[in-house]
Amino acid sequence: MQLQLQYFLLLAAALFCIGIFGLITSRNAVRVLMSIELLLNAVNINLMGFSNYLDPQGIKGQVFAVFVITIAAAEAAVGLAIVLAIYRNRDTVDMEQFNLLKW
């Protein structure tokens, strides 16, 4: 069986979906950040897959992936800082407690 681009895309899509599921259903704020990481990684798999199969010469996808990983690290750092800041005020990281800005 030849490894084809579709399999990578399907895997990435599945990972993306799992990430979405975690993003929307998690009550813990850290797990939400973790789900975002899953999403970003699913994107990275896509980028790598396309880079390998469609652009093996230029590999611009791999350059994109490097940038994504970098930004993801920075974003995670800021995200955790925000979670920490909220935690300091409200003593909890339960997402369902952060519903002050409603109608």
Next chain:
Amino acid sequence: MSSFFVQTVWIVPLYTLLGALFSILWLPAITSRTGPRPAGYVNLLMTLLAFVHSVLALTGIWNGVPQKLSITWLEVANLQLTLPLEISGVNVAALVVVTGLNLLAQLYAVGYLEMDWGWGRFFAFLAYFEGGMSVLALSNSLFFSYIVLEVLTLGTYLLVGYWFNQSLVVTGARDAFLTKRAGDLILLMGVIALLPLAGTWDFTELAQWANSESVRQYAAAHPTTFTLLGLALIAGPMGKCAQFPLHLWLDEAMEGPLPSTILRNGVVVATGAWVLIKLQPIIALSPTALAVTVGIGAVTAVGASLIAIAQIDIKRSLSYSVSAYMGLVFIAVGTLNDDAAYLLLLAHAVAMGLLVMSIGGVILNTITQDLTKLGGLWSRRPITAISYLVGAAGLIGFPPFGGFWAILKLVDGLWDKHPWLLGLVLVVNALTAFSLTREFGLVFGGKPQEMTERSPEVAWTMVFPMVVLLAITLHVPIILHNLSLLPRWENLHQQLTPLVVWSTISGVGIGSIIYLNPLWKKPIQLPFKPLQNLFAYDFYTPQLYRYTIVLVVAVIAKVTDWLDRNVVDGLVNLVGLATVFSGQGLKYNTSGQGQFYLLTIILGLTVFLGLLTAGLIQLSF
């Protein structure tokens, strides 16, 4: 010189309207320190001017050629509204009657309204009325006659509602306005329907149109159209002349001040008959309309004279006699006896004016209007009593007074074709004679009662116009003779003359036996009490109105009001409410949960992309 007065006779209404304007100066709100009396004097002067002018004009025109004046009122597209005035003997004579009766009634009012502060208003209304009637007398256009009839309807409303702090006055004025208005509105339908048919509203041209052979054939071919037209034209005078079933207003209008009653009973109700007589050629195009005219007149004449006998209010008793006499005019018009109708109007105006004046003097000094509480005034109020007697004699078929000649002319015209109507007229004459005798017996005969023990004769301002009118009533036959309007002695109908006299004698005789005879126990009770109540309560007409027209209109009004408030308003409110509630409900989408917003974004994107791909897939196939 007299031609000058004939030419300028159209100024006569302006005198009185000028008087109406002057009266405003003495309204209590404007002149509060010196009292309202000059309002009356100014109007008397203006009416005197109008009267003198019309008398001078009458002397100039009586044997002359009728003249026409025409003033263009409005010209639009294909319609020319001109106000044609006809200056003929009959019209100017009507003007003389109107202004003359007004002059007397206004002098009477100076005495009657001695203790009243509202002269400015009263005389202004009276002058407004007089102006309207003068225009009507001269107007030769159906359209302008209609306008004046409406002007008079408003005048009736204002004049009946003069003492508006009394509740019965307010309801009476309301009924007088609405009842006459209903008739006038139907008349307007007829007036408007007439224009496409005849192409003119000029009475003279209308008569020529109606008498032409082609129109007669056309009318015979389209009986429904002309019947409806005739009925609509009858409806206006029907309300104005207080004919059944639009007669209740005249009864309730007796709540108004008495001097205006003189006018109303004498001339105002006659305005409707005046228009009816002029419309007679058109009504004559439809046999059904003629029959209806006669039917209404006959029913009213008999019904109203029966009701008049059963009243205990003296003013109301006279007012039903007015309805009955206007019914006779309807019969005369319906049977094409125009001359009899004019004669009836003249005799009725003068005699009825005198009767109401006489009664007004009694009411002013004895306070009560209740016939059962009056009595024994003959020896102390001879002038009033004689005035009453002469007025009564002038009204009924009592030779040689005016009413006799009018009724004789009427029955003479009925002799060949309508024998049963002849009998009916004689019965009405007898009933009216009985009714007037009954009133005379109850007011002037018998023993004084508590209310009439001290009853002096009234002041000269009331006695003088009464006596003048008495003299005029006495002179009516001489005037008629001089104008050669009376039949010559040898031409008198040999059978009819005794019949009229006998009907009068029977009415007066039975009335005298019952009411001038102290042995006959009073109050009279009929053996069958409900019948007496039926007449006394005017066939229960108020209830009849309340449970038919008024009920229907009230129910429809309530239903429409409900529909408007709930259905129409409700639909519009529903839009607003739906918006409010959808806003209220949809705001919960803003849940405050970041994850929910994410879900919304993702769902939106998914749906959008899904649709996009579905579209792409469709395109690719």
